[in-house]
Amino acid sequence: MEKTFSHRRLDIVEERPMIGDFKDRWPALFQESGVNEEFLRITTKPLQTKFLAQLDHFSEKLFQIFESQGGVKGQKIKRILAIKDERDDIEIRRECVLKSLIIYLNEDPDSLFKEYLMVENALLRKPGGEDVLEEYKSENTLTHSTRRHLVNILTSHMTEMHGRIVPRQQKEKYALGIITLFPSLKDPFSPKGYLNQDFLLLFGGETASKMLEKWDTAFKYKVIKEAKQLTQSKELCRLLNAAEKPTENDDTSKSGRKRSKISASDAVEKMVHFHKSCCSIDEHLRGRKGQQPYILAAGRTQNKIDNFYIVVDKQLIPCQATSSLGAFDELFKSHYVFNLSYEESLVQLYTFVQTTVYNIDVTTTDESPRIRELRAKLLN
Template sequence: MDLMKEKLLEWNFPQLVETFEEQGFDDESFPLLTEDSAKEIIPKLGIRLRFMKFHRAEFGMASAVTFEGDIFNLSEFDSVSTTSSRSLLSNATVTCVPETPSPIAASPSSLSPLSSQSISCESVSFTNMRSPSQSADTASTGSEHLLMFDVRQILDKDPHGLKLVKRIDKCKFLSKADKKTLVHILCAHLVTQYGNRPSYFVKEEMAREIIQAFPFLKDPQGITGYESFYCRGATRVPACGALEDRLCYLRRLNNMATTPFMTQPKKRPRHGDSSPMQSAAKQVCLSTAIDEPTVMIQWMKSNTCKDDSSKVKEFMEKTAMYRHQWIKEKGKQRSMADILDKFPRLLEPGMIEQDFKILYPDAEEKLYEKWNDMSEKLLTYIQKVVPTWKTHMQDEDFVLEDLTSEQRQNCAIYTLPTLFTGRRKFKGGRVSYSEAAAAFVDFQCENTGLDQYLKDINRDTRSQPYMLILGGSALAPQQVFVIFERHAFQQSSLVKALDVCFKTHFVFDLSYQEKCSGVWEFIESVVFELKGSVKSNTIREFRAYCSSHDSSD
């Protein structure tokens, strides 16, 4: 019963394993299950519908096939393996005509696996059994009829798609240009068959078949694996993905003459909503006076003696929970200036890292643990995705193979704004590579006056925090600083500056700068592995690339 258990676990129905075993099902009888039999075994309708969806997709819907009057019942396939019989049925397109004329066509659920029932067929062709060219009436029946698109066949019919398939099979990689071609061809097929507003079920099936045709595109950390192509919407959360974006664009072109396409700007959620401290924070009411933290905070504000550094560190550690609750107090918008006014000791070295460690103990050292290997993947990936990536760097004249380990790690940091750019909240859309890089790291010459530089920062045009490099080259900077609230904090290396700059966002509960938001979302989800929804398709594509190459290695 390995096949039966394997499929039930794969379809996420572990509770049904014992039920099927009690009913005497095995690997031979499991594929023969019909909807009538399933009603007795799975009484709950919702679970049964989801189960039958996977069962039909895996084992097909017909139980007996007649070729020119000769009946081949499933009972005659005893000597044939289950996989072989399933392959035969899944590859057959059968046009069925009832032996007794009737205005009602036989539905898949009315077919029985018993050998006494048979269906006469006028014609049989060995193409995909569930063709995407079926009528819109069939698609409108919802999840009761599982669509199946032959993505490779659709692409092969287009001259550009034919070249695309050969290129993808050879390189096992999907570039931005190739993904655009892929999505355009498949969306054109959807619009032809179902109009420019196909149901979510149709779009999900198309996205699922894309990663079935090209498994290396599957996001290993995604729920479905195909979120890069389509992710179903929910209440107040619109659908997203490359297929949905293309269909929205086609609808906008179609409606532009009558109804202008407008999107309402959405307020970015504040960081830390999924913080591991959130549940504990809810249990503490800030209106209740807590004498001990209040006394410690007042002592740290009043006492400026540097000899008490160990005591300051101790008090900052004990008040970290209170500070986190105060910053995220419901209904309050704490600015960085307000936070530093109440907790000025956060400006001392190591205090931001200590607060982050208390909030996220498992993620404290993630960057240092992973960046050496991650930098190599980024450098390999960007050469395939953006061949002209060196033109976006301050130093173009270098040979990647000649760089030291530290220089390669620094180089990988500079690739982030090129790979994961941000988007403007309102008009303008995606920002350019240069805008993203300038918002991420600022390069200044060695003789720049730091005090005057900090005074000249315009908070309206220069979002903080960010990294500042004074002197040296991009690959070997002379001085590295983290800038926030017009304060400069010198760091020992560029990797250290990246770590502190990221943790500052979470400790102060800051939103990412929109121009380089993609970079920080990448650091958050891929490097630090903090829980949260990934909205960027470029991040999902990079995770799929890493997963496919790790498995091939």
């Protein structure tokens, strides 16, 4: 690198290549050691040691200036400095200096600090956070309970840093930080990483788990009871019989009957489609119209489903769930993760699930009298 220094400087100053092209020609400059060495050649000063030494030298005076800051900026800086006081760590101290300086100068610290550092620092300062990091380091994955604990820690951190109502943009940064720090958790089909994880960050662990925790015990048999009061049809009877079988989980199908403007069979077709595993999924996707998400249940027969998928705009997202209830849980969540509207003919069903099961935006959602009546019957 020393011998080719003059060629690189000529390339940068005169040719001004695109970053991608420059990286292909000089890949070593895109490593930390390469940047430090190049800076030393240009300025004759060591970049990292000089910078850190000066940062540490001015830290105390900067903290005094920051602590005297009032107003909105002062509140933001105060929250950052609180992190410094909780942990005697030089790296965290330096980060707090830089973040506070950026806010003091009326700029955005998120433009400088990577999301994974934000997530890592949050874990390091919270009880149990280091255990999360250690488990991933040794296993290269996280158990379900540890993943839930991870999200609870970060939800608490978001509230501390950004107040009770956290902007969606901030939640997305935390989600990005998680899949950057824990890459094996990344779902390549999800826009921000991990469908259930994204929903957890949007609404918290308690809300995200309500469908799976409460459906069988609090809703299923009451919904079946109400469905039996409807005008009976061959299709409705078939769905009720399937719902009452302990080995079947066709909850998604029977729920579709609540939309009165379409038949039960049409509601089922809008929400879930069976695909015989011996046939081409690509051919099925090409033949489907519309962009609203639905469940694709793949198996040898309808009574033997091997895999569930969520289909969004002809893209397959493998479900973590192995039951139709779990698949429906992920189907509902996909509307929020991908910011999609409900299927027009199933608006009443999804609205019922949103407000009654998940308790999301209950007071601000436009509900029909039928939904309010059904909720009163189920919960009273």
